Amino acid sequence: MKTLKLTFLLVFLFVSFSGFAQNLNHWIGSGDGTSFNDGSNWSADVPSITDTIIFDNVSVTITNIPATSVNLYGIKIINNSNVTFESASSSILFNFQNMITDAGSTFALSGNAAITVNSSDASVEGTLDAGDIHNFSGFIDFEDNSVVKTANSGGFESSITGSISFADLSTFTIDYYGSSVQSTGLLNVAIDTIGTVITDNPHTVNLNRNIKIKNLVLNDGIFNLNGYTLTLNGNYSFTSGVLAGNSSSSLNIIGAGSGDEMNIEFDPTYADLRHLTIDRANDEIITVNSVLTISNGLTINGGKLRITDMLTMPATAAITTATSINYIITGDNGVLNKSIATGNNVTLPVGTENFYAPVTINTSAADNYQVSVHDSIYSNGNFGIPLTKRNVNLRWKIISTSASQFDLTLAWNPAAQNGAFDLANSYISNYNGTEWTNLGVTNSNAGSLNSLSLNSVSSEGLFGVFSGTNNLPAASDNEITTAMNTAYIFNPEDFNYSDIDGDEFAKIMINDIPSSGVLFLDSNENFTVDNGEEIQAGDQINIHQISNKLLKFAPITDDFGSPYTTFTFFVSDGLNYSTNFYTMTVNVTDNVAPVAQDQTFTIPEHSPNGTVVGKIKASDSNADQTLSFYPLENGVSYSDAFSLALDGTITVRNSDLLEYSIHPEFNYLVDVCDAGTPTLCTPITITIKLSEVIRNLVAANFISPNGDGHNDRWLVKGLENDIYEAFIFNSSGKLLFHSADYKNGWDGTSRGRELPPGVYYYLLKSPTAEFKGTITLVR
Numbered sequence: 001m002k003t004l005k006l007t008f009l010l011v012f013l014f015v016s017f018s019g020f021a022q023n024l025n026h027w028i029g030s031g032d033g034t035s036f037n038d039g040s041n042w043s044a045d046v047p048s049i050t051d052t053i054i055f056d057n058v059s060v061t062i063t064n065i066p067a068t069s070v071n072l073y074g075i076k077i078i079n080n081s082n083v084t085f086e087s088a089s090s091s092i093l094f095n096f097q098n099m100i101t102d103a104g105s106t107f108a109l110s111g112n113a114a115i116t117v118n119s120s121d122a123s124v125e126g127t128l129d130a131g132d133i134h135n136f137s138g139f140i141d142f143e144d145n146s147v148v149k150t151a152n153s154g155g156f157e158s159s160i161t162g163s164i165s166f167a168d169l170s171t172f173t174i175d176y177y178g179s180s181v182q183s184t185g186l187l188n189v190a191i192d193t194i195g196t197v198i199t200d201n202p203h204t205v206n207l208n209r210n211i212k213i214k215n216l217v218l219n220d221g222i223f224n225l226n227g228y229t230l231t232l233n234g235n236y237s238f239t240s241g242v243l244a245g246n247s248s249s250s251l252n253i254i255g256a257g258s259g260d261e262m263n264i265e266f267d268p269t270y271a272d273l274r275h276l277t278i279d280r281a282n283d284e285i286i287t288v289n290s291v292l293t294i295s296n297g298l299t300i301n302g303g304k305l306r307i308t309d310m311l312t313m314p315a316t317a318a319i320t321t322a323t324s325i326n327y328i329i330t331g332d333n334g335v336l337n338k339s340i341a342t343g344n345n346v347t348l349p350v351g352t353e354n355f356y357a358p359v360t361i362n363t364s365a366a367d368n369y370q371v372s373v374h375d376s377i378y379s380n381g382n383f384g385i386p387l388t389k390r391n392v393n394l395r396w397k398i399i400s401t402s403a404s405q406f407d408l409t410l411a412w413n414p415a416a417q418n419g420a421f422d423l424a425n426s427y428i429s430n431y432n433g434t435e436w437t438n439l440g441v442t443n444s445n446a447g448s449l450n451s452l453s454l455n456s457v458s459s460e461g462l463f464g465v466f467s468g469t470n471n472l473p474a475a476s477d478n479e480i481t482t483a484m485n486t487a488y489i490f491n492p493e494d495f496n497y498s499d500i501d502g503d504e505f506a507k508i509m510i511n512d513i514p515s516s517g518v519l520f521l522d523s524n525e526n527f528t529v530d531n532g533e534e535i536q537a538g539d540q541i542n543i544h545q546i547s548n549k550l551l552k553f554a555p556i557t558d559d560f561g562s563p564y565t566t567f568t569f570f571v572s573d574g575l576n577y578s579t580n581f582y583t584m585t586v587n588v589t590d591n592v593a594p595v596a597q598d599q600t601f602t603i604p605e606h607s608p609n610g611t612v613v614g615k616i617k618a619s620d621s622n623a624d625q626t627l628s629f630y631p632l633e634n635g636v637s638y639s640d641a642f643s644l645a646l647d648g649t650i651t652v653r654n655s656d657l658l659e660y661s662i663h664p665e666f667n668y669l670v671d672v673c674d675a676g677t678p679t680l681c682t683p684i685t686i687t688i689k690l691s692e693v694i695r696n697l698v699a700a701n702f703i704s705p706n707g708d709g710h711n712d713r714w715l716v717k718g719l720e721n722d723i724y725e726a727f728i729f730n731s732s733g734k735l736l737f738h739s740a741d742y743k744n745g746w747d748g749t750s751r752g753r754e755l756p757p758g759v760y761y762y763l764l765k766s767p768t769a770e771f772k773g774t775i776t777l778v779r
Contacts, residue, residue: 002689043649051097055081057104064088066737073097077126078428084108084129094118101126103143185515218242222267225249234260244270246297253286253303254279275412278303282325285353300326300349307334315339315366322349324413324449330372335397342366345407348475355416356449357394360409368401377504379574381431381462384542387574389503390420392450392465405458410465411451415754426467428452429575430459434509434540436466436575466575470700473499473573474580481587481678482553484560486587487527490551492543495582497571506574507542510535511581514565517555517588521545540572557587562587591676594620594627600687605660606767613688616648618672625674632669632683635712641666642688648672650688655767660692693721697764702776705748714746716764727763728775748777 033689037550061084068089074097077083082105085094093117099122101107108129109115117443125143204222207230214234216223218241223230233255235557246252251273253262264286274296278286280303286304294313298305300322305328310597313319313336322328325347328336340346345362350373357373377395378384386393393416400406401598410428417423423446439459445451452465482488497505513535520533521541535541541551555564563585570577596618603613618627629648641657642650652658666688673681698717705712716724719742726742729735736750744763748755757779765773 017677023273033511052076054078055083057081058083060084061086065092069093071094071095071097072099074099075107076100076102077104077107077649079644080104082106082108084110087108088242089178091116096120096122098196101128105352125629156491156775164668176218178578185199186228191453220229224270225273236264238263238265241265242267242290245273246270247272247274247293249273250275250277252277252279252770261287261289263289266292266673275299276305277301278305285329298328300328301398302326303354304329306353307336308333309333310335310337310370312337313339315341315344317395319349327351327356327358329353331374335370335372337368337370339368340366351413352394355394357396357410357412357416358449359396359398360411360453361398363404363409365402365404367404370397370399372397377464379572380540380542381433385465385504385506385544385574387466388418389436390422390466390468390470391418392416392421393418393462396463397461397462399460400505403458403460405456407453407455408457409453409461412465414450417450420468422467423450426465428454428463430467431462432459435572435577436464438466469574470503471499471501472576473503473505473571475495475569475571475578475582477583477585479563479587480553481562481589482555482557483589483591483593483676483678483680485557486555486593487522488553488682489549489554490546490550494584495546495569495571499573501573503573503575505543507572508546509540509570509572511538511565511568511570513537513555514567514586516559516565517553517586518550519553519567521550522552523550524538525550529552534750541675553586556585560588560590562589564588565650586765589677589679590622591674591678592621594618594672594674596672596684599689600683600689601650602689602691604693604722605658605690606655606693606722607658608651608767609655609656611652613642613650613652616650616670616672616684618648618682618684618685620674622674622676625676628673628675630671630673630681632671642668644668644670650686658690660690663690664692665689697724697771698771699764699771701764701774702778703746704778705754706779712747713744714748714762715744716742719743722766722769725765727765729761729763730759731759748779 006014007442025520034053054076055078059082063086065085065087066090070085070092072094075083077100079102085108087110094109094115094117096117096119097226099107099119101124103125105126106129107124109117109128110129115693119140122140123143124146125746126139127147127149128140129149140449146521170715204224206224206227207228210229210231212231212233215236216232219239220241225243225245227246227326229250229252230243231252231254242265243251245296249272254277261284266288268291271291272293272295274294276294277299279288279301282302283474286303287308288311289308291309292311294311294317298313298319299316300319304327308331311328311334319328329352330336330350331352336350338346338348342365343361347354347360348369348371349358349360350371351357352373352375354375357387358716359371359373374395374397376386376393377391381395392412394412396410396751398408410419423444427445428439430439439454439457442453442455442562444453466470475498478494478496480488480494490695492505495505510519518529520529520536521535522528523533524530544607565586566583566588568581568583570581572578596616599614599616601614603611616629616630620720625687628646629644629650631644641652641654643653644650657663667686667687670686671681672684673679679695700711700715703711703714724742726737726739726746727735728737728746736755741744755777757777760775760777762773762775
């Protein structure tokens with residue numbers, strides 16, 4: 001046997017079983033390697049190693065341990081050491097604390113016993129050989145390149161209730177080396193699973209045997225199924241981490257989770273599964289946020305599977321046990337890509353998050369079908385206005401590879417029907433790129449799911465279900481007028497749409513384009529015909545594009561005439577276009593827009609109501625046209641602060657709002673409009689600035705009206721900054737003098753009579769200030 005090199009933090013004292021008391025529960029001191037390796041010398045009770053024991057570059061096997069419970073506190077296996085604990089009893093419990101196994105070292109537990117491990121603060125960087133362990137609890141942190149081995153073909157027969165953490169590793173391997181066939185993973189199928197598996201690294205965890213995990217957290221990196229089966233039956237979290245599988249891998253998602261949704265993403269390079277099983281609560285959704293191929297089968301026993309990309313399944317892959325509650329949710333990008341063999345009648349259990357809407361296909365030749373279902377049906381197939389009067393509010397998208405004929409059944413939850421839908425008088429329609437065409441119906445069925453069937457379908461693309469007879473919409477000819485060099489903006493009312501069914505105006509289709517000028521969709525709203533914006537015959541314009549003022553007509557520069565040009569159009573109710581086309585006549589006048597520029601006015605703050613701020617200047621080259629000025633209110637409105645007359649005169653409306661410290665400047669939008677046909681307006685910005693008024697007055701406190709030319713009148717400095725009303729009283733409060741706008745005119749008289757010498761009182765008032773004081777009259 002190799003020399004055992006042991007480093008002890010405390011001296012290890014060994015007392016042999018034969019020489020001393022047999023009920024030894026605690027070892028302290030030292031002993032030789034041979035006796036330490038002989039487990040038969042250990043007590044049958046609970047021997048404990050409480051000191052740190054370092055196994056350094058040694059190979060040690062501790063055999064024949066008779067105890068049923070062993071406490072191992074502070075074992076460190078380093079430097080390519082191989083340490084084995086072998087049980088001789090019928091069952092044994094190992095309690096580990098602060099156990100460390102470094103890279104290149106192996107810690108093995110073996111024997112014929114039912115081994116149970118309870119671990120606390122265990123760190124494995126090398127290999128943990130679990131042998132025939134039946135139970136595991138506690139915590140193990142697996143480090144970089146660590147390996148766990150097991151020889152138990154049935155997995156752990158009891159439970160793994162602890163946590164397994166992959167805190168910082170590039171690869172982690174689970175290696176099975178038993179002699180019989182491994183079939184149930186690390187755990188008996190009827191028992192709980194591994195507590196938690198966490199990946200926080202940008203690398204890969206490799207699965208080398210079937211495994212069941214209760215809590216799987218993929219914060220980063222890849223969990224590689226590697227051809228084995230991963231069973232998830234608890235709470236799962238996927239952030240930037242992804243799964244990787246191949247055609248031999250399987251994924252089972254079972255049990256109840258903590259939320260109503262779980263998101264899974266597959267590495268696009270290895271996005272393959274042999275089988276996917278979902279068995280969750282009916283209201284829980286499993287979302288696959290990546291492409292995925294399932295080669296053998298999909299089983300949905302509970303919950304729903306949402307796909308946000310392509311799910312591909314060959315003809316041999318069956319979808320089983322799906323129901324109206326448990327099905328595949330598709331969407332804008334979520335597509336089920338299913339191959340169907342010749343003569344096979346296959347129901348694809350698809351729907352939206354709101355409604356189950358399965359598709360049944362019976363193909364006359366082997367073909368590949370891409371199927372998805374979407375909430376709401378639109379006038380333009382995928383967009384436009386929703387059709388909500390006589391239809392099922394769903395649209396099915398079905399694309400086949402070779403476009404061979406197939407029998408089609410569309411089914412839906414009756415809750416998806418609008419109130420006017422009539423199943424007995426319904427039919428399947430296909431959107432042909434222009435309108436919804438009636439394909440007819442072979443038979444219908446009413447039950448928990450309503451359905452319509454149609455044989456020998458050769459169409460593909462979008463399908464919908466409608467009922468009743470659709471009366472075609474109508475319109476009438478119309479005439480619009482624009483000015484020279486001015487684009488006309490169309491609105492829905494210009495097309496005079498009508499429909500006896502009450503169906504909404506959905507779109508127009510251009511029959512003939514104008515012979516002069518350009519009809520265009522101004523997608524960037526710059527009033528310029530840019531590349532790709534010019535409308536051609538056969539183009540369709542959705543009602544939303546018209547309502548959003550994108551449909552415009554631009555005449556040739558400096559050209560005019562009445563009539564100037566025409567174009568023709570059809571109108572649609574979202575299902576069908578009108579039989580007849582209608583004519584739009586365009587007139588272009590030689591009217592030009594007024595010429596006006598932004599202008600600025602300045603007035604003193606608190607100018608009295610009615611003060612004229614100024615008059616807006618503008619001109620027009622068209623003779624005999626009167627210009628009008630209209631406020632486009634913003635900020636503090638004209639109705640609050642100013643008034644704008646039709647001739648462009650601005651006056652003060654509310655002097656109290658003209659406070660320099662609060663609003664030193666007002667900015668308003670004004671339309672300057674002419675009286676031509678059509679009326680043309682030029683928008684400008686009017687700025688009204690306030691000048692600050694200094695309100696401090698200096699009033700003389702005496703007057704000596706003796707005719708010497710000095711202080712003959714009561715003088716007040718600062719009156720020029722505002723309008724001040726003046727009042728002068730005697731000591732009894734009698735009013736002796738009043739001026740509505742004092743201009744230094746009081747000469748010491750009252751009603752023409754001289755007042756006697758004495759002290760008098762004054763009050764000066766402006767709209768925003770008051771000043772009081774005394775005046776001494778001297779004669």
